[in-house]
Amino acid sequence: MGGAGGREPILAVNNLEVAYGAGIVVLRGASLRVETGTIVALLGANGAGKTTLLRGVSGLLPTHRGEVVGGTVMLAGERIERMAAPNIVRRGLAQVMEGRRIFAELTVDENLRAGAYTRRDRGEVHRTYELVMSMFPVLERRRQQQAGYLSGGEQQMLAIGRALMASPRLLLLDEPSLGLAPLIVQQIRDIIVQINSTGTSVLLVEQNATMALSIAHHGYVMQNGRIMKEGPAEELLADEEIREFYLGVGEAGRRSFRDLKVRRRHRWSA
Amino acid sequence: MTKFLELCVQGIATGAQYALVALGFVIIYRATGVINFAQAGFVVLGAYLAYDFHITLGVPFYPALALAMLAGALIGVIVEATVLRRLVGQPPFVVIMITIGVLTIIEQIVPTIWGANPLPLGDPWGVKSKKVGDIVLRVSDLWTIGIVFGVVVLFFLFFRYTKFGVAMRATAVDLEAALAQGISVRGVVAVSWAIAGMVAALAGVTLAGGGAGVRPDIELVAFAAFPAIILGGLDSPGGAVVGGLIIGLAQSLTAGYQPEYASWLGQGFNLVMPYFVMIIVLMVRPYGLFGQRQVRRA
Ligand SMILES: Nc1ncnc2c1ncn2[C@@H]1O[C@H](COP(=O)(O)OP(=O)(O)OP(=O)(O)O)[C@@H](O)[C@H]1O
Numbered sequence: 363m364g365g366a367g368g369r370e371p372i373l374a375v376n377n378l379e380v381a382y383g384a385g386i387v388v389l390r391g392a393s394l395r396v397e398t399g400t401i402v403a404l405l406g407a408n409g410a411g412k413t414t415l416l417r418g419v420s421g422l423l424p425t426h427r428g429e430v431v432g433g434t435v436m437l438a439g440e441r442i443e444r445m446a447a448p449n450i451v452r453r454g455l456a457q458v459m460e461g462r463r464i465f466a467e468l469t470v471d472e473n474l475r476a477g478a479y480t481r482r483d484r485g486e487v488h489r490t491y492e493l494v495m496s497m498f499p500v501l502e503r504r505r506q507q508q509a510g511y512l513s514g515g516e517q518q519m520l521a522i523g524r525a526l527m528a529s530p531r532l533l534l535l536d537e538p539s540l541g542l543a544p545l546i547v548q549q550i551r552d553i554i555v556q557i558n559s560t561g562t563s564v565l566l567v568e569q570n571a572t573m574a575l576s577i578a579h580h581g582y583v584m585q586n587g588r589i590m591k592e593g594p595a596e597e598l599l600a601d602e603e604i605r606e607f608y609l610g611v612g613e614a615g616r617r618s619f620r621d622l623k624v625r626r627r628h629r630w631s632a
Numbered sequence: 633m634t635k636f637l638e639l640c641v642q643g644i645a646t647g648a649q650y651a652l653v654a655l656g657f658v659i660i661y662r663a664t665g666v667i668n669f670a671q672a673g674f675v676v677l678g679a680y681l682a683y684d685f686h687i688t689l690g691v692p693f694y695p696a697l698a699l700a701m702l703a704g705a706l707i708g709v710i711v712e713a714t715v716l717r718r719l720v721g722q723p724p725f726v727v728i729m730i731t732i733g734v735l736t737i738i739e740q741i742v743p744t745i746w747g748a749n750p751l752p753l754g755d756p757w758g759v760k761s762k763k764v765g766d767i768v769l770r771v772s773d774l775w776t777i778g779i780v781f782g783v784v785v786l787f788f789l790f791f792r793y794t795k796f797g798v799a800m801r802a803t804a805v806d807l808e809a810a811l812a813q814g815i816s817v818r819g820v821v822a823v824s825w826a827i828a829g830m831v832a833a834l835a836g837v838t839l840a841g842g843g844a845g846v847r848p849d850i851e852l853v854a855f856a857a858f859p860a861i862i863l864g865g866l867d868s869p870g871g872a873v874v875g876g877l878i879i880g881l882a883q884s885l886t887a888g889y890q891p892e893y894a895s896w897l898g899q900g901f902n903l904v905m906p907y908f909v910m911i912i913v914l915m916v917r918p919y920g921l922f923g924q925r926q927v928r929r930a
């Protein structure tokens with residue numbers, strides 16, 4: 363459905379180069395496109411630079427002392443690679459961050475209101491709110507509850523709901539299935555499809571390649587800060603290398619990745 | 633019983649003042665991780681500005697109080713924009729030293745402009761008192777309690793029910809996630825400093841009222857709010873209020889009863905009492921009564 367040559371892509375990342383701190387170069391000229399209305403999967407091993415690419419798109423690099431040192435990011439034709447995050451949100455981009463990052467001490471409702479921060483029209487915000495509630499009945503029952511007490515799956519739903527409150531044109535999702543039971547992963551998958559069916563474009567970063575490629579139109583594989591492979595999702599699903607690398611990873615291997623990740627996050631946030 | 637009730641009201645009034653000062657600290661700490669020692673200087677400046685608006689310029693007292701609070705807000709914003717914003721990413725120790733530097737500058741400026749002698753605030757409360765049954769209450773205490781209570785309720789409503797208030801709390805929980813929602817963290821920081829300057833000015837005026845006069849050493853009273861902050865938990869506004877009240881009450885009850893029942897503790901034990909209460913609470917609850925997080929970003 364996407365790829366219609368004439369229309370402008372909702373997102374075009376061209377030769378993006380990103381460095382952290384004094385000069386740790388992490389992205390070395392990464393390029394990808396999200397055609398308007400499509401789901402694009404971004405795959406890659408731990409440390410490949412997927413989260414960094416999302417930060418470069420959403421303007422969150424400065425909080426990590428990161429910087430775009432080359433290349434461009436175009437959101438619906440407008441350059442945003444050096445724009446401040448709030449301005450990017452206002453232009454229609456929302457992000458579900460890795461690790462959910464819900465506001466634990468706030469209630470579910472307050473989390474959702476924070477997600478609508480950039481919007482002015484109360485009536486429209488209320489309509490989105492109703493929509494989010496109908497998508498996530500679990501949240502409806504816990505509206506006044508502190509978000510920190512939700513289960514992992516519920517927190518992920520809240521993180522997605524919060525991003526939807528901005529009524530984005532493009533939604534970035536960073537490993538939404540991480541650490542969740544298969545049944546919940548199924549639900550999240552269905553929700554992403556549902557979100558996309560209402561016209562929102564999606565850039566989905568995943569370790570769970572089967573899940574991501576099963577709903578994506580197009581896929582990219584990242585390695586060492588570069589895009590190594592790209593193609594229609596069906597092609598990637600059939601690709602020998604990818605099958606071996608992603609679809610062959612055993613549960614044990616994935617768990618150890620997760621431990622590593624938790625440890626790393628603690629180090630940075632200390 | 634009469635004496636006890638009188639001491640309680642005095643204690644609550646003192647505690648309300650501590651609570652205000654503590655709130656200012658906590659709000660800035662939550663938004664930025666900065667422990668702002670200049671807060672005590674803002675308290676002093678607020679009292680002198682109210683004096684200038686009311687006595688020097690002849691503005692009626694309550695409008696003058698409101699103007700002093702606005703000016704306090706402005707001072708907070710200016711200090712943040714000119715000094716603190718440049719220090720983002722510096723080690724906490726450096727930032728603390730700089731806020732102490734700002735305090736020192738204020739300490740130098742105040743006597744230069746207004747002199748070192750106490751000035752009359754000209755508040756309508758004066759040294760008047762009111763009899764309720766047998767109990768004699770100072771009018772200034774009653775007003776202090778009333779105004780502080782009103783302001784604290786307003787702030788809590790603001791944090792709970794307004795969009796910007798929710799955004800401020802979200803930023804305190806997770807700055808990056810707040811940015812990702814489009815919340816302007818810079819705006820949140822500026823408003824935090826404005827609120828801190830505002831409550832500091834109010835605290836300064838209540839400290840100078842009731843016949844105490846506008847004096848540079850109001851600052852010392854402001855520092856006495858420190859045990860209240862530690863007691864309540866550095867990151868908890870509710871804790872600041874409760875901690876302030878506990879310390880205020882402990883202090884006034886000690887002043888009232890200790891010379892009679894425990895004179896062996898010596899004179900002026902009420903001044904030590906806040907620290908005593910603080911240490912005991914910290915032994916039981918290391919992060920204060922309401923404190924949650926141990927480590928926060930600097
Ligand atoms: N704030 C930072 N400062 C320095 N280096 C960083 C920072 N964030 C990430 N990196 C480094 O950049 C590289 C890419 O990290 P990134 O988090 O983008 O990878 P990722 O593909 O999202 O990995 P994962 O699947 O584990 O989430 C890694 O080598 C990481 O150590």
Ligand SMILES: [Mg+2]
Nearest residue numbers: 412413414460
């Ligand atoms: Mg990542």
